Amino acid sequence: MADFRDLFTRLGGEIRVINLGLESFAETLEAMGVPVLHVQWSPPAGGDPERARLLSLLDDEDGS
Amino acid sequence: MLVDCVPAREALGLADRTVLHSGPPLAWERACPPVQTAILCAIRYEGWAADDAGAQRLVESGTVKLAPCHHAGAAGPMTGIVTASMPVFVVENRPRGNRAFATINEGLGKVLRFGANDESVVTRLRWLAREAGPLLGVALRVAGGLDLRALVAQALRMGDELHQRNVAASSLLARALMPHLARTAPDTGAVAQLAEFIGGNDQFFLNVAMAAAKAATDPCLDVAGATMVATMARNGTDFGIRVAGLGGRWFTAPVNTPQGLYFPPYSAADANPDVGDSAIVETVGLGGFAMAASPAVVGFVGAGGLRDAIRITEEMGEITLGEHPHFRIPTLDDRGTPVGIDVRKVVETGITPLINTGIAGRKPGTGQIGAGVVRAPLACFEQALEALARARGLA
Numbered sequence: 394m395a396d397f398r399d400l401f402t403r404l405g406g407e408i409r410v411i412n413l414g415l416e417s418f419a420e421t422l423e424a425m426g427v428p429v430l431h432v433q434w435s436p437p438a439g440g441d442p443e444r445a446r447l448l449s450l451l452d453d454e455d456g457s
Numbered sequence: 458m459l460v461d462c463v464p465a466r467e468a469l470g471l472a473d474r475t476v477l478h479s480g481p482p483l484a485w486e487r488a489c490p491p492v493q494t495a496i497l498c499a500i501r502y503e504g505w506a507a508d509d510a511g512a513q514r515l516v517e518s519g520t521v522k523l524a525p526c527h528h529a530g531a532a533g534p535m536t537g538i539v540t541a542s543m544p545v546f547v548v549e550n551r552p553r554g555n556r557a558f559a560t561i562n563e564g565l566g567k568v569l570r571f572g573a574n575d576e577s578v579v580t581r582l583r584w585l586a587r588e589a590g591p592l593l594g595v596a597l598r599v600a601g602g603l604d605l606r607a608l609v610a611q612a613l614r615m616g617d618e619l620h621q622r623n624v625a626a627s628s629l630l631a632r633a634l635m636p637h638l639a640r641t642a643p644d645t646g647a648v649a650q651l652a653e654f655i656g657g658n659d660q661f662f663l664n665v666a667m668a669a670a671k672a673a674t675d676p677c678l679d680v681a682g683a684t685m686v687a688t689m690a691r692n693g694t695d696f697g698i699r700v701a702g703l704g705g706r707w708f709t710a711p712v713n714t715p716q717g718l719y720f721p722p723y724s725a726a727d728a729n730p731d732v733g734d735s736a737i738v739e740t741v742g743l744g745g746f747a748m749a750a751s752p753a754v755v756g757f758v759g760a761g762g763l764r765d766a767i768r769i770t771e772e773m774g775e776i777t778l779g780e781h782p783h784f785r786i787p788t789l790d791d792r793g794t795p796v797g798i799d800v801r802k803v804v805e806t807g808i809t810p811l812i813n814t815g816i817a818g819r820k821p822g823t824g825q826i827g828a829g830v831v832r833a834p835l836a837c838f839e840q841a842l843e844a845l846a847r848a849r850g851l852a
Contacts, residue, residue: 437805444839447846448805451684454849 717829
């Protein structure tokens with residue numbers, strides 16, 4: 394992770410992170426003092442393809 | 458509107474030798490010990506059997522029938538026991554023309570709703586039926602009913618969330634009732650005893666809030682195709698939901714055990730799994746959904762501080778259809794509480810409703826041992842989603 398930050402420093406930029414999904418990644422970066430914005434996200438229906446399909450069909454019917 | 462308090466026999470048409478319990482339908486053999494204990498105690502209270510052994514024989518032979526409160530128009534806290542002679546509050550949803558019912562809250566500690574069953578429990582139940590219920594009924598009729606929506610809205614602004622904290626709502630109700638009680642009671646001693654009982658019970662309003670929530674949500678069970686949750690209830694074995702677009706059908710899954718704080722000397726090892734119809738208040742945007750309105754309760758149920766309370770209310774906003782137009786939260790710039798749980802949003806996000814709850818001891822006769830929070834099981838909502846899709850010919 395330290396090498397990762399060095400890469401951005403060498404490129405002349407400050408590392409700022411938007412983290413999507415796994416919160417532990419954001420927590421690790423925060424512990425290193427890296428500015429991080431965590432976005433809580435998980436695949437619809439926990440990744441179950443059949444329930445995701447049903448959700449999509451119901452949403453299509455309801456126009457949402 | 459809170460309009461009356463009359464025996465369940467009269468209000469619900471509840472027959473003798475029937476015991477109503479909380480949650481979805483439940484066979485005697487599957488009931489947890491506090492629910493079984495409370496059922497037997499209620500049978501003794503009614504005089505249908507002299508002791509628990511005789512009471513159990515009546516249940517096992519089918520002479521005494523068990524049924525969910527929700528099937529009879531009532532909502533019962535914790536074990537949710539209702540029998541014919543118990544007085545029930547009557548709440549009327551005037552725009553829709555329906556009514557819902559709940560017993561008088563017995564107070565804290567050793568009480569029937571938490572599965573306690575000794576003589577003090579039966580004595581209190583008899584006083585409620587013979588004295589408190591009739592006094593409350595007359596006072597409410599003379600008052601012409603009390604506007605509960607306004608009372609609940611005001612209590613939220615005073616720090617209640619109307620599930621584990623009802624001190625403001627109970628006080629407001631007492632304030633509204635007392636003049637009518639004083640005018641109609643046969644003697645000052647009776648008023649004093651009832652006033653002392655109400656004043657000593659911070660959860661007195663909970664049952665009224667539950668009846669009000671049921672009166673508000675029951676008409677939703679007729680809205681074809683709707684994906685909104687109309688009922689959440691637990692019987693100590695199963696958690697059940699009913700969905701607006703699917704009528705009275707229950708979708709059930711094994712109930713979770715609450716996480717919370719315990720009265721000394723109890724601990725999590727002594728806790729009974731989640732039980733009670735009181736989750737009906739979360740269904741209308743109160744309780745855990747209104748946690749941000751009640752910084753005092755979030756600590757009481759062991760869920761953190763004000764920031765955590767706001768986070769919980771905002772999280773419940775992820776799975777609801779809108780904000781309540783009347784129930785507003787001062788700490789959120791007067792935004793409405795999140796209301797209308799959408800089955801689709803629960804399944805899509807995996808965020809399950811959070812419920813504030815009392816915790817009953819699993820050992821029969823113990824009573825309440827703490828308070829905490831519990832999540833509804835996701836499986837109920839997954840089943841409901843599939844049923845909704847089938848009902849529309851999509852699956």
